[in-house]
Amino acid sequence: MADTKKLYIKTYGCQMNVYDSERMAEAMGGAGYETTDTPDNADMILLNTCHIREKAAEKVYSELGRFKGLKAEKPDLKIGVAGCVAQAEGEEIMRRQPIVDLVVGPQAYHRLPEMEAKTQDGAKALDTDFPEEDKFEKLKNRPKAKRGPTAFLTVQEGCDKFCAFCVVPYTRGAEVSRPVDRVLSEARDLVERGVREITLLGQNVNAYHGVSGGGDKTLAQLIWELDKIDGLERIRFTTSHPNDMMDDLIEAHGTCSKLMPYLHLPVQSGSNKILKRMNRNHDRESYLRLIERIREARPDILLSGDFIVGFPEETEADFQDTMNLIEEVKYGQAYSFKYSTRPGTPAAERPLVDDSEASDRLYRLQALVAQQQREIQDSMVGREIQVLFERAGRFDGQMVGKSEYLHAVHVADCSAAIGELAKVRIVKSGTNSLAGELL
Ligand code: 5AD
Ligand code: SF4
Numbered sequence: 088m089a090d091t092k093k094l095y096i097k098t099y100g101c102q103m104n105v106y107d108s109e110r111m112a113e114a115m116g117g118a119g120y121e122t123t124d125t126p127d128n129a130d131m132i133l134l135n136t137c138h139i140r141e142k143a144a145e146k147v148y149s150e151l152g153r154f155k156g157l158k159a160e161k162p163d164l165k166i167g168v169a170g171c172v173a174q175a176e177g178e179e180i181m182r183r184q185p186i187v188d189l190v191v192g193p194q195a196y197h198r199l200p201e202m203e204a205k206t207q208d209g210a211k212a213l214d215t216d217f218p219e220e221d222k223f224e225k226l227k228n229r230p231k232a233k234r235g236p237t238a239f240l241t242v243q244e245g246c247d248k249f250c251a252f253c254v255v256p257y258t259r260g261a262e263v264s265r266p267v268d269r270v271l272s273e274a275r276d277l278v279e280r281g282v283r284e285i286t287l288l289g290q291n292v293n294a295y296h297g298v299s300g301g302g303d304k305t306l307a308q309l310i311w312e313l314d315k316i317d318g319l320e321r322i323r324f325t326t327s328h329p330n331d332m333m334d335d336l337i338e339a340h341g342t343c344s345k346l347m348p349y350l351h352l353p354v355q356s357g358s359n360k361i362l363k364r365m366n367r368n369h370d371r372e373s374y375l376r377l378i379e380r381i382r383e384a385r386p387d388i389l390l391s392g393d394f395i396v397g398f399p400e401e402t403e404a405d406f407q408d409t410m411n412l413i414e415e416v417k418y419g420q421a422y423s424f425k426y427s428t429r430p431g432t433p434a435a436e437r438p439l440v441d442d443s444e445a446s447d448r449l450y451r452l453q454a455l456v457a458q459q460q461r462e463i464q465d466s467m468v469g470r471e472i473q474v475l476f477e478r479a480g481r482f483d484g485q486m487v488g489k490s491e492y493l494h495a496v497h498v499a500d501c502s503a504a505i506g507e508l509a510k511v512r513i514v515k516s517g518t519n520s521l522a523g524e525l526l
Contacts, residue, residue, distance in 0.1 A: 094120040095129035099146065100137025102325065103288050104170055106239040108135045110226055111169060111196050118200035126157060131165040131203065136172035138254050140427035147172050151184040158186045165189065165206050169196055171258035177215045187211075193244075193259055194218060197225035217260050223269065234280040236477055236506040237489075242270050242297065242309065243289030248328060250355070251366045251434040252395060252426060255290050262291055267299035267309060274313055283506055284321035284347075284475055284489075285313065293327040293336055307335035314345050320508055321475060321491075325351045326393075329369050329377055341384035348385050349493050351420075352378075353393035357412025358405035361398050366433070371412060378416055389419035389463065389492040396452055397426040397445025399437035406448050413455055419463040419492060421456040425449050464494060465516045471526060472496075474511045476503045487520075495520035 094115050098108040111133065112122050126132050132154060137143040147168065158164050167189035168180050174192035181187050188206040191199055192215035202212035223241075245260040246253070274285055287306070289295060295306040304312070306324065313322055322345045329352060339346055356362055359370045381388060394409060413421070425445045428435050467490070474496045476488035486501035488511075496511060497520055503509045511523035 092120045092130040093123040093128055094131045094133065095123050095126045096133045096135060097126075097150070098135045099143060100135075100139060100170070102239050102286065103241055103244070103290070104135050104137060106241050106288055107170070107193060107196065108133075109239075110223075111135070111199055114197060114199050114226055115203070118203060126154065129164065131167065132157075133167040133169055136168060136170035138171035138175045138258050138429075140424060141429070142427065144172050144175075147180075148183060151186065155186055165203065167191065167199075167203075169193070169199075171254070174215050174258040175254060177213060181211060181213070189213070190215065192216070194222060197222040221265075223265060223273075231276075231280065234277060234282050236282060236475055237284045237286070238277045238282045239286050239288050240270065240273055240277065241265070241288045242306075242324075243292050243295045246290045247294075248291065248330075248368070249366060249433075251364060252398065252429065252432055254429045254432060257431060259290055262294055264289075264295045264297040264303075267297040267304050267312065270297060270309060271312055271316075274319065275316055278316055278318045281506060283319065283508065284323070285319060287313075287322070287324040289324075290326065291328050291331060292324045293331040293333070305333060305335055307333065307339045310336075310339055310343060310346055314343055319345065321345055321347050323347050323349060323493075327352050329354065329367075329374050332377055332381070337381055337384050340381060340388060347491050347493070348388040349391065349419075349491070350381060350388055351391040351393075352381075354412065355393060355395050356398065356401070356405070357409035358401070359408075361401055361405050361408075364400065364434075364437075365395075365398060371408065375412070375415060387492075390416060391420035392416070392418050392422070394421060394423040394452060395426050396423065396448040397440040397442075399426070399434055399439055401426075401440055401448075406452075410452065410455060413452070413459070417459050417463070418456060419460060421460070423449060423452050423456065461516075464521065467492075467494065467513045467521055468516050469513065471510055471512050472523075473508055474498070474503075474523065475508050476501070476505055478505060490521070497522050498525055501525060 096108045098104050136147045165188045169191045173190045189202050189212045194217045195214040205212045243264045245262045246255045247262045249256050293306050296303040354374050472490050474488040476486045478487050480487045484500045486498050510526040513521050513523045515522040
């Protein structure tokens, strides 16, 4: 048998890329590769990239520059670029960085083993197609290796919303949902391998409508199917669009005990003028009404959001509308970004906000969100909650897990094992995590 080769994968960006990297590693496992956590001894380096903001895309080129020396020492080393930068920039990557042997887009990576074989013959390989065939079907034979207690599972990809700032509809393509039975069999397989919590992934996951024998199923219906799987204890999903938050999904938050009380529901801005220019197709009032309904269904739900500051023509008054929306909603978690111009998107043509003004707004917004996060986290002290233990901590006997609300919880002298769900009393709130004791 030929020697096993080593594959080093570096993942940038979102959780879907984390999932895709796992699947690419498995696909390359079939081609004689095992993963390594350092590029130094690798036979192949694969960067799974993100194109969402300019900085993320530029990181790829600086990282590739760092591999020049390695490639010079080891000419057989294969270097590949996958993910959304691969999709968006294709051949441009090979032009800018000739050490790259292979470029593969997010919809074509089931073809990675064939592409790698081509590079072994000294050729370059590029595939940024949106093929007819289902990549997940081609990849379906996952090895039966044991897994940790949490896993991501992609159920939907792509986006038809075309927010004016966003590259996703171009890099990931149109909205596509995976059929219900395929999702369920992948979930059962994960549970057999030790997974207790599954996070369903999609760029617009709540727009899910997977084919199933008797017609399409919604995300809520899929969640109820997953709820029946013994051994699966927790279900989460991300990322959702406010306009796809259907009644049955809101209701499931109140009635499905496996569905965790955490919802990432980006609004991007609190100003109706900016929401319109962003092409969000909802306004501030409809978002706030939606939050009210979700909280009626599940009063303790922890809300998370995404915000963009400094969107073209955002005034201080528009920004204040975002700040007071945040005050009204009270987020337990939030991701905020300075607007980044993405070539090819409608907003790219519009006049920019002064950069130092945008930085100042980002600073003020992050301070407000940090204060809210901390208040919500502090309010957990004294409460008894369920923790799913995921790993050993830094100190002897310490274990780390996640609460229902996705807070990291540390327990000292902990007798719970990895993969165990246990009741914990929260005793302390730290900068980014909670401390508790087993009950
Ligand atoms: N500039 C800044 N942030 C962006 N996002 C998407 N596109 C851009 C952009 N051009 C943010 C949005 C989205 C998150 C994934 O990234 O907030 O919800
Ligand atoms: Fe991008 Fe908007 Fe689609 Fe989210 S909903 S992926 S922000 S276009």
